[in-house]
Amino acid sequence: MVQTSNFTMQEGDVPSLEANQALVRVKFIAFEPAMRGWLDDVKSYVPPVQIGDVMRASGVGEVIASKNEKYAIGEYVSGMFGWQEYAVIKETSDKIGAPLKVPPAVPPQLMLSALGGTGVTAYLGMLNIGKPGKGDTVLITGAAGATGSIAGQIAKLKGAEKVIGVAGGKTKCDWLLDECGYDVAIDYKSERVRRRLREECPTGVNVFFDNVGGTLLDDGLLNMARYGRIVICGGISAYNETEVPPGPKYYMQLVARHLTMEGFLLYDYTDQIDEARSQLSAWIQEGKIRHREDIQHGFEQIPQTFLRLFEGKNVGKQLLELEH
Ligand SMILES: NC(=O)c1ccc[n+]([C@@H]2O[C@H](COP(=O)([O-])OP(=O)(O)OC[C@H]3O[C@@H](n4cnc5c(N)ncnc54)[C@H](OP(=O)(O)O)[C@@H]3O)[C@@H](O)[C@H]2O)c1
Incomplete structure (x- = not known):
């Protein structure tokens, strides 16, 4: 640490x-x-x-x-x-x-x-890789953070039916539900995420925007819908580890469920940053993004x-x- x-x-x-x-x-x-x-x-x-x-x-x-x-x-x-x-x-x-x-x-x-690196990252990762559409179920880890909180709201604006956030603690979960328009918030510090996801997403998660990695990535992998997309934005659970932790235990779900998992850096999309900033700015002014x-x-x-x-x-x- x-x-x-x-x-x-x-x-x-x-x-x-x-x-x-x-x-x-x-x-x-x-x-x-x-x-x-x-x-x-x-x-x-x-x-x-x-x-x-x-x-x-x-x-x-x-x-x-x-x-x-x-x-x-x-x-x-x-x-x-x-x-x-x-x-x-x-x-x-x-x-x-x-x-x-x-x-x-x-x-x-x-x-x-919201108009800086984190807001723009949420926009570019969600839209270029996650591509949420009408009726989709979208899962975000690190959901009450700078990137996660915006990512879920963008998915909702693009027609996602159910947006589920995973965050640490009641205050964060309440904020996601009360202000950010999330449909479900799971407190990973006090709840069993894998089981809650199974209950909340009977037909599976279509888009998983992961900021955390580790066991939460595995929880998501086990609850994906066929042809789902996993956006690897970050993996904060391992940033302070001295040994590189083993990879996702359930990566074979990629095969079984025909999933795509793709990482990205904000700077992969430099040509879209201005567009991202102007769309985010419009949504903020219209009160559509908190x-x-x-x-x-x-x-x-x-x-x-x-x-x-x-x-x-x-x-x-x-x-x-x-x-x-
Ligand atoms: N790909 C890119 O270009 C790009 C650009 C910007 C950010 N990112 C990534 O996006 C993620 C979020 O970044 P951010 O700037 O928006 O930070 P943030 O989410 O505002 O803050 C970090 C949050 O991570 C959670 N966290 C910390 N340690 C954790 C652990 N061991 N296990 C689970 N959760 C943990 C904490 O929330 P809880 O209380 O909920 O645990 C903390 O509040 C990071 O992984 C970052 O590297 C990627």
Whole structure:
């Protein structure tokens, strides 16, 4: 398990700008489970964060100095600003964390939550791979998190008949039922998920959007409908394991039930990100998608806030607000 003692706080000078750069005073920092993987010294889709580096993280902040005509003082910009109070916007060709201006009418923190990486991931994974349709039964694990809570609502908007969320604890389950329009919420910490799924889905699950892996993936595999689609968005149950856990025990259900199981990264669909953001934005404005931000406060609380993801303490998107 990642520890707060893995991080130290250091003070330095606010950077001075070179040509084509702008300086941002960071307002909100976003936390994602994937950041745990960035701390492992292994080859992945992004290089690992090195010991002594600033921790990589997305954030949003206000431009307070600029030597780049694209960024005016007072504008809000999101980008990969890291765990720091001030960050320099550099032009990058990287798909990951490229700076993005916050449209004037949009609350800046929304660019990190429902309109940020997690909301967009829910949209792209659900629609490109899950492809929910009229009458489908859709299952989401990690359902009360930033990605899961949006994924289920998108499935419902696309005609799914029954959306089932699996989450830890009554508060999260109540939120899914009362506000997010989920039809069923299963508390995996106090209920037997496999049995509940059997009861709730007599004809099986057509689309399973999995954020967790481990035994919950097996519970889903055993309850799929023939020709069902399993979207592997993440596997947070294993992110802090020192040994790679064995794969799904019931993977032969893929054969028996003619299932498809496909993983994806948000960045596989870069050409669809703008469309995803504009559709999500419209749904939010129309009141068709509910979202929640869990906002902690204060620079010193950053490591502790990161741990909240793995302790299941966050409801909705985990953010931290910096008070300057
Ligand atoms: N493929 C992509 O491009 C992409 C992009 C973004 C995110 N993701 C993945 O999507 C998933 C959700 O990310 P998020 O940013 O939206 O985080 P999140 O769901 O808002 O927060 C993490 C949640 O995971 C649950 N959790 C933590 N440890 C667990 C465990 N051992 N077993 C079961 N559940 C556990 C907790 O909820 P409970 O209280 O319900 O346990 C916690 O609140 C992650 O797997 C992440 O890696 C993938």
